[in-house]
Amino acid sequence: MTERSEQGVLESAGGSRAGNRALSVTDHIREAILGGMVGAGERLNEVRLSRTLAVSRTPVRAALQALAGEGLLDYAPNRGFSVREFPLDAIVDAYDIRASLEGLAARFAAERGLSPDEKAVVERSLADGDKLLERGAFEAGDRTIYRGINGDFHDTLLAAARNRMLSEMIRMCHHVPVSSSRNIVAFNHRDVRRRHDDHHRIYDAIMAREPWRAEMLMREHVSGVKASLVKSLTEGRDQEPFE
Amino acid sequence: MTERSEQGVLESAGGSRAGNRALSVTDHIREAILGGMVGAGERLNEVRLSRTLAVSRTPVRAALQALAGEGLLDYAPNRGFSVREFPLDAIVDAYDIRASLEGLAARFAAERGLSPDEKAVVERSLADGDKLLERGAFEAGDRTIYRGINGDFHDTLLAAARNRMLSEMIRMCHHVPVSSSRNIVAFNHRDVRRRHDDHHRIYDAIMAREPWRAEMLMREHVSGVKASLVKSLTEGRDQEPFE
DNA sequence: ACTTTAAAAAGTGTATTCACTTGTTGGCAG
DNA sequence: CTGCCAACAAGTGAATACACTTTTTAAAGT
Numbered sequence: 001m002t003e004r005s006e007q008g009v010l011e012s013a014g015g016s017r018a019g020n021r022a023l024s025v026t027d028h029i030r031e032a033i034l035g036g037m038v039g040a041g042e043r044l045n046e047v048r049l050s051r052t053l054a055v056s057r058t059p060v061r062a063a064l065q066a067l068a069g070e071g072l073l074d075y076a077p078n079r080g081f082s083v084r085e086f087p088l089d090a091i092v093d094a095y096d097i098r099a100s101l102e103g104l105a106a107r108f109a110a111e112r113g114l115s116p117d118e119k120a121v122v123e124r125s126l127a128d129g130d131k132l133l134e135r136g137a138f139e140a141g142d143r144t145i146y147r148g149i150n151g152d153f154h155d156t157l158l159a160a161a162r163n164r165m166l167s168e169m170i171r172m173c174h175h176v177p178v179s180s181s182r183n184i185v186a187f188n189h190r191d192v193r194r195r196h197d198d199h200h201r202i203y204d205a206i207m208a209r210e211p212w213r214a215e216m217l218m219r220e221h222v223s224g225v226k227a228s229l230v231k232s233l234t235e236g237r238d239q240e241p242f243e
Numbered sequence: 244m245t246e247r248s249e250q251g252v253l254e255s256a257g258g259s260r261a262g263n264r265a266l267s268v269t270d271h272i273r274e275a276i277l278g279g280m281v282g283a284g285e286r287l288n289e290v291r292l293s294r295t296l297a298v299s300r301t302p303v304r305a306a307l308q309a310l311a312g313e314g315l316l317d318y319a320p321n322r323g324f325s326v327r328e329f330p331l332d333a334i335v336d337a338y339d340i341r342a343s344l345e346g347l348a349a350r351f352a353a354e355r356g357l358s359p360d361e362k363a364v365v366e367r368s369l370a371d372g373d374k375l376l377e378r379g380a381f382e383a384g385d386r387t388i389y390r391g392i393n394g395d396f397h398d399t400l401l402a403a404a405r406n407r408m409l410s411e412m413i414r415m416c417h418h419v420p421v422s423s424s425r426n427i428v429a430f431n432h433r434d435v436r437r438r439h440d441d442h443h444r445i446y447d448a449i450m451a452r453e454p455w456r457a458e459m460l461m462r463e464h465v466s467g468v469k470a471s472l473v474k475s476l477t478e479g480r481d482q483e484p485f486e
Numbered sequence: 487a488c489t490t491t492a493a494a495a496a497g498t499g500t501a502t503t504c505a506c507t508t509g510t511t512g513g514c515a516g
Numbered sequence: 517c518t519g520c521c522a523a524c525a526a527g528t529g530a531a532t533a534c535a536c537t538t539t540t541t542a543a544a545g546t
Contacts, residue, residue: 021500022499055500057501057502057528065305068312070312071411077266077529080527096351100346104343165333165419169412172408176408288496289498290498300531300532305530321499322537323498
């Protein structure tokens with residue numbers, strides 16, 4: 001069973017990272033997992049992967065090790081690697097963790113201040129969002145566009161926090177399969193409007209150098225996403241919040 | 244330069260984990276790093292390590308990749324692994340991260356409740372601490388003993404939070420070299436007394452099922468350790484808080 | 487003496503092989 | 517028919533050989 005066979009899904013691995021197969025293989029498998037192509041709990045067979053990706057087992061093993069380090073895979077001695085399972089509880093919890101951590105990042109950003117570049121990017125994301133939202137309704141690719149804007153905002157604040165460990169932990173939260181932004185599609189205009197207002201307030205707090213307020217606002221902001229997720233889940237619809 | 248040569252420090256690797264060299268090698272190298280035997284920024288040579296530990300390069304590579312996943316090593320293509328550097332800022336920040344995360348853990352524990360076993364362990368740690376502290380002054384091995392008591396308290400609450408990702412992140416915080424509890428020795432009786440009182444209050448909040456209060460108290464508790472660290476650093480003494 | 491450059495040394499990246507463990511299948515006994 | 521056990525198949529663990537990259541070294545030219 002689970003004869004889904006990565007064939008065709010993980011083909012060729014000719015990724016961008018020239019000169020180091022292990023890295024491109026890592027990217028490849030990560031995408032496959034986050035894209036939901038390999039299914040939770042599924043065991044990853046080294047020889048099959050190496051055949052599929054046309055490399056030896058060595059870089060495959062390296063990739064699996066790396067992905068286990070990212071929290072995407074589980075390892076059991078003499079039994080290899082399998083896709084980590086994320087119960088619904090864990091997915092919901094991940095938003096709380098992210099709320100705490102991103103709140104902390106906002107605090108650090110407020111304490112440390114933004115570089116001119118960072119300031120520019122954030123202000124641009126705010127302006128672009130305002131412009132996109134002023135129409136009052138979404139058109140075709142608008143959600144995808146706003147996802148980029150949203151990503152810029154959060155990524156830049158995270159960079160401004162200037163703490164590597166914090167970045168990595170937040171990245172881990174983003175790599176929880178279901179909460180992964182790539183799977184997220186639907187969201188109504190009013191909610192996005194509200195989230196974007198949050199962004200404005202958070203930025204104000206940071207520029208006013210009010211760390212505590214920035215932290216609280218960011219925590220609340222991310223918690224709001226969790227609430228939306230839970231709501232959409234309990235309502236039985238499988239639409240998901242996108243941030 | 245840096246001819247410190249792991250020889251003698253990392254010898255033999257005859258670790259407990261029979262049957263899987265990679266795992267025992269991982270433990271060995273981790274201990275060496277956390278014990279400060281290898282120095283920040285230092286590059287880890289695969290062939291030398293494999294000779295020293297009397298295994299082939301394969302399990303060494305596996306171990307290094309695993310440790311990179313734990314955040315202890317950096318990796319650069321064609322240049323291998325090196326011990327990650329932790330600037331003082333990052334070390335201090337790690338306490339803030341830990342404060343946020345352990346606060347969250349306390350909240351989860353209050354929401355989810357403790358199992359009878361967990362309850363027993365925590366209560367025991369509180370009682371043991373009370374007993375140890377009632378004398379009003381520390382004797383020879385008392386700090387070491389209290390470190391165990393303290394560890395039981397925190398570990399158990401973390402287990403009660405029932406979230407794997409959270410556990411792993413907090414473990415990462417503990418693995419920041421300098422903050423690693425194994426390096427920590429001195430701390431005065433009054434501070435420990437105070438920390439232990441914190442434990443009592445945190446436990447009360449959890450048993451009273453007051454998640455918000457538990458979270459706040461725990462955050463404050465861990466932040467207190469950071470404050471002590473910063474104080475001891477600015478005072479120029481190199482004694483460190485132990486929790 | 488200093489810079490440049492090329493060769494060699496050192497070190498990492500990958501493939502392949504063998505060893506060992508685990509899981510499965512088929513037969514045998516109860 | 518069920519449960520147990522052995523042989524086998526499949527898969528992971530480790531060692532080794534070789535390819536490629538980086539760093540060092542040393543020599544030659546300026």
